[in-house]
Amino acid sequence: MNQPKEVRTGGRSARVQESIHSAVRQLLKEHERANVTVPMVATLAGVTPSTIYRRWGDLNVLLADVALERMRPDTEPLATGSLRGDIQAWAEQYLDEMNSEPGRNMMRDVQSSPTKGTCVQILGAQLRIILERHRGHVDQLPDIDRLLNVIVAPVVFRILFAEAPLTLEQLNEQIDLALGQ
Structure with a gap:
């Protein structure tokens, strides 16, 4: 099972994570959850899909990470x-x-x-x-x-x-x- 990797707070990594989290939140406002994809998130966040897969492994883990942040x-x-x-x-x-x-x-x-x-x-x-x-x-x-x-x-x-x-x-x-x- 994939787990989000530990990252340093601040810097480029934090900016990329915030951009991806922001893209997820925006897409979830505009689309049904079942219709949100990693390529959609990547495009909106301005990163490649491989950036998301490397960090989170799959969309479910990314959605969980965003949910935990909201909690x-x-x-x-x-x-x-x-x-x-x-x-x-x-x-x-x-x-x-x-x-x-x-x-x-x-x-x-x-x-x-x-x-x-x-x-x-x-x-x-x-x-x-x-x-x-x-x-x-x-x-x-x-x-x-x-x-x-x-x-x-x-x-x-x-x-x-x-x-x-x-x-x-x-x-x-x-x-x-x-x-x-």
């Missing part, structure tokens, strides 16, 4: 003043984003990625920020695995495999379970 949040999770409030705000935003058509596509792309653990790292980092914010103010903090297993996993499962995503009421029930309430 990285721009800001820290909202601070509401309480642990439950912070987790609820974060979880509602996550449910809303992942239940959108771009979110569903992003999850499908990442699912075919050889770097699946990256999602857990990204989500775990967000949850760690919330937990650290409340360390020393809350008697019993849940661990990150518990939050992922009890909140995130049902959100993803229901979006991908059920007829309907979790309702906000069901999401709140999962938050209560995760926090032992």
